[in-house]
Amino acid sequence: MGFTIIPICKKCGYQTKAVSVGGGKLNHRTQCGAPALNTESNEIEEINLYNYKSSVIVKRRILYLFYRNVTVEKTDDRYIPYYEPKMFVNDKKIGNHHWNNKYYKKSKNFCPKCKSFNLDFADGGIWFD
Numbered sequence: 824m825g826f827t828i829i830p831i832c833k834k835c836g837y838q839t840k841a842v843s844v845g846g847g848k849l850n851h852r853t854q855c856g857a858p859a860l861n862t863e864s865n866e867i868e869e870i871n872l873y874n875y876k877s878s879v880i881v882k883r884r885i886l887y888l889f890y891r892n893v894t895v896e897k898t899d900d901r902y903i904p905y906y907e908p909k910m911f912v913n914d915k916k917i918g919n920h921h922w923n924n925k926y927y928k929k930s931k932n933f934c935p936k937c938k939s940f941n942l943d944f945a946d947g948g949i950w951f952d
């Protein structure tokens with residue numbers, strides 16, 4: 824089911840602890856781990872995509888007089904998940920780690936320390952369910 828990856832930068836040596844991707848058999852409805860850049864601390868962290876994205880219902884005005892409830896998706900602005908296209912170089916030759924419909928490049932990801940696209944997501948070697 825889920826697995827771990829370790830972010831390592833080939834250029835500056837930046838590395839973090841292993842990040843869990845996806846969820847296990849028992850918690851996959853509430854837990855979906857993903858690597859993301861914390862833009863406040865400038866570190867790569869594991870986030871739970873279920874907390875990152877939330878749906879909120881807002882009232883939107885239609886034709887001056889009427890209001891309708893509209894569901895909009897809200898994300899936590901502090902984090903940028905690594906499946907976002909701006910977080911990696913889209914080189915087709917590079918393999919992916921994937922979970923559900925989310926893909927993470929095995930290399931050429933953005934490194935928050937040296938600001939280059941030299942970060943690998945190495946296999947953490949741990950599978951969990």
Ligand SMILES: [Zn+2]
Pocket residue numbers: 832833834835836837934935936937938939941
């Ligand atoms: Zn780096």
